[in-house]
Amino acid sequence: MKICVFFGANIKTGGGFQYNSKIINILKSINNDNFEFIYFADKKVVDSYKDLEIKVEAIKLNYLDKLSLRIRKFLKIYLKKFDFLDKLFKNKIETIFKKFDIDLIYFLEPTSIALYIENINYIFTVWDIAHRDFMEFPEVRSNFEFEIREKIYINSLKKAIAVLSESYLGKQNIIRRYGIDEKRVYVAQFTPTLQSIGEQKFIDIKNKFNIKNDYIYYPAQFWPHKNHVYILDAMKILKETFNIIIDVVFTGFNYGNLNYILDYSKKIGIREQIHYLGFVDKELIPNLYKQSLALVMPTYFGPTNLPPLEAFSLGVPVFYSDLEGLREQVGNAAILININDPQDLAFKLIKLIKGEISKDKLIEHGKKKLREWTNNDFANIIIDILNNYKIKLKCWKDI
DSSP: OEEEEEEOOOGGGTHHHHHHHHHHHHHHTOOOTTOEEEEEEEGGGGGGGGGGOOOEEEEOOOHHHHHHHHHHHHHHHHOSOOHHHHTTSOOHHHHHHHHTTOOEEEESSOOGGGGGOOSSEEEEEEOOOGGGTOTTSHHHHGGGHHHHHHHHHHHHGGGOSEEEESSHHHHHHHHHHHOOOGGGEEEOOOOOOOOOGGGSOOOOHHHHHTOOSOEEEEEOOBOGGGOHHHHHHHHHHHHHHHOOOOEEEEESOBSSOHHHHHHHHHHTTOGGGEEEOOSOOTTHHHHHHHTSSEEEEOOSOOSOOHHHHHHHHHTOOEEEEOOTTHHHHHGGGSEEEOTTOHHHHHHHHHHHHHTOSOHHHHHHHHHHHHHTSOHHHHHHHHHHHHHHHHHHHTTTSOO
């Protein structure tokens, strides 16, 4: 059985790219003669995945191609006879897949491409539906982004033979909000993407980036929902109330909120403590984690995120948003913080510095948390879905 593995996230998406890369490596590890994985990606992102050593078939859709897909879908739904227009408005996506005799599509990420799949069954991945939890943020409120996401989920999930969610809360929300049958929604949790620090070249972070003080680390794109401002307010409290100076290292692409964060840090008098490194090479990331006091992630979006898992794997304490779903992801392996109150972070960082919070216990709980879910667990879920589909596929195709 031939499975198209489709992805479109480029390296600038951060967690999305890391997620896709991890899943591709898991799929590569599956030794099963019944399944052949063929990789397809948007032409713009193919080079981002060259280190994975896979052959990727590039798909390029221009504006006219997308318009043709929309017209074709409209006409096929509302016209009883379509044969005379079928050649004029071709389904370029399925034409490409049929050349490879694709039996099933596995979408590694939410994508509008699924809206135009007519005849091939597919697996659909939902990273999150946080736009329904926090629609206030401009990145999901502006430019009809909310409506775009809803259109994809409302119209794509019901047709999927399987929907992959990253958590049990995510599964419940998918079932409740979009009316999907429970038996079709599978929980396939994240696993960390970074290698052990022992396998990485040591780089002195403080020396390289002229960081004078101990620092906390937050790898996150500069979207408002990432809540960088919360960290700044906590650093101001530490400085002015307790005379404690802690630096902050931010990494990640700027999606419009960087200047506001830097200007705000200057306004409250802590600009010299803030180090924005932009997008960094992957060899730097384990060093940035390992040499930090802690990962601090006060994000609003979830219910799961990759950085806490990466910190667990590297033995780094984690401070994480005390929100539904997020707290379940980390259990007792992280220090939960009230993201409505930056004083809470300040007080808990003081406890960590003074040794009142056991760093060793956090690290131990983090390692234990990682053992609850492995790459093999993820692979087994995919194999189960594929085996079940293969049985049904035999009803109309000799495989």
